[in-house]
Amino acid sequence: MEQPSSRKAVLSEILDRVDAWLEDSLTGAEPVIDFQRPEVLKAKLDLRLDGKGGGTDALIAETEKYLRHAVRTAHPAYLNQLFGGFNLAAFAGEIVTAATNTSMYTYEVAPVATLMEMAVVEKMRSYTGWTTGTGSMMTGGSNTNLVAMLLARNSIFKGAKEEGITGLPKLAVFVSERAHFSMLKAANTTGIGAAAVVKVPVDENGRMRGAALEQAMKETIARGRMPFMVCSTAGTTETGSFDAIDEVSDFAERHKLWHHVDGSWCAGLILSPRYRPLFKGLDRADSFSWNPHKLMNIPLVCSVLLVKDPNIMRREIQSHDADYIYHENDTSHYDMGPASLQCGRRVDVLKLWMAWKYYGDDGYAARIERLGELAAYATRRAETDPQFELTFPTQTLNVNFRCAVPEGVDADRFNENLRYRLIREGSAMVNYCRLDSGLSIRLVLLNPDLTEADLDRFFDAVADAAEAERTALQAAAEH
Ligand SMILES: Cc1ncc(COP(=O)(O)O)c(C=O)c1O
Secondary structure, eight states: OOOOOSHHHHHHHHHHHHHHHHHHHHTTOSOSOOOOOHHHHHHHHOOOOOSSOOHHHHHHHHHHHHHHHSOOTTSTTEESSSOOSOOHHHHHHHHHHHHHOOOTTOTTTOHHHHHHHHHHHHHHHTTTTOSSOEEEEESSHHHHHHHHHHHHHHHHSTTHHHHTTTTOOOEEEEEETTSOTHHHHHHHHTTSOGGGEEEEOOOTTSOOOHHHHHHHHHHHHHTTOEEEEEEEEBSOTTTOOBOOHHHHHHHHHHHTOEEEEEETTTGGGGGSTTTGGGGTTGGGOSEEEEOHHHHTOOOSOOEEEEESSTTHHHHHHOOSOOTTTOOOSTTGGGOOGGGOSOSSOOOOHHHHHHHHHHHHHHHHHHHHHHHHHHHHHHHHHHHHSTTEEESSOOOSSEEEEEEOOOTTOOHHHHHHHHHHHHHHHTSOEEEEEEETTEEEEEEEOOOTTOOHHHHHHHHHHHHHHHHHHHHHHHHHHHO
16 A cells, blocks of 8 residues: 555545545445444454554554444434434534644633634523523533533532532432433432432323423422422433423422423424424523534534523532633633533534534524424324334324234334344344333434435335344244
8 A cells, every 4th residue: 555645645545535435325325334243343353452553554444444344324224323414514623623622621722612612502592592591512411411410409409519418308300201311320420319310201292291290299209309400301312202391390480490401302403493382481491401413413422501590500510729720811701611520621612613604593494394304204104104103103303113013923022123134234224212112113313414215215124124024933933
């Protein structure tokens, strides 16, 4: 292999390979995944780190090796988790971010990124209906939920920042039974304990409602626990359901609880006037998680916690013994580090900034609305094609369905097996979840560049996998 001699030559060699890989992903020219078992992949990758450095040749070879076995998350058949697609504007931002490698703790070392993050936070706040507020980017939706719980704890138990929460009664936090598991982790991390998380039953559309919360309140108090927080989910992970935020705000006000809205999955819907009514009551909440790395197709990670009280983050998070970083001067009030649990913090704003500049509010609203059309199309196919059945009424962008199975066959096992078959064959990547109705294939619409034809190809691939499963079952029965 010829050795590129300069930085420009190395970068262009690597970018050429990345671009070719992206092209094959976006056009579906290669399978979405070339699944290999870990022992096989280990042998192919040669994971030793020793000996002599390989220089530029090693960079090119390792890039090729990595790309060869990477899951193609921009592929039209990647419908798996709550991220995916390819956002060129954000990708450009990511490249510039890596090149300028800096940390978000002080204005001094990240002047442009600091001002951009403040502007993005302010822009996002403008959708909440709050007249004041602050916020910060964090390392994922889970961590925004964690910080929200920490702020809730410290705002209600004055002195908890310095003294901890020893001596308090056992606490309680209300969440929907379909809330994300990060709420349990947050309760563990904040010292409240995972047992403090009270899972409130949801209605037939997967929504937590005011009446169920009142019932949970009675039971929780009877058990001797002291509630201090309630969390609504704006788009549950499995079914995309929206809790009745307005009713939860009433409940929180009545009982003087901190109200956090976890929009880690679906907050981006607020960009479209069509979906904005789902957020009714957010104006009365205290904090809001918004995760652009999911619904806005920004590369991982890109997450924001917004908080209504403009002073609480600094007040409850800042510690005063780091004057080797934080110096009192006429720009220090711009430093974002004091309001963050991290010290060094990556610049996550530029990729979002670039994408927002590229699409604008209108472009993003159109992208969100396109997702709604795709979800409606997929729902119709799952409902009307006799090979499938819808397992949950579609709420927003999650379409839950499964394949109809022959008499006497375990539907859960059958659908789980066919989902693994899709991955082994590289024909689609989609995940499943367990709903009351049983195991459900969870098709998530978050890539607005998909077409209806892509979705038909996906459903056809599922139908083919089901046929192969039926044949395998029959062959096994005949033996
Ligand atoms: C509702 C909800 N909250 C929180 C999270 C966690 O977000 P992250 O994966 O960015 O930590 C998710 C992730 O799927 C989610 O769906």
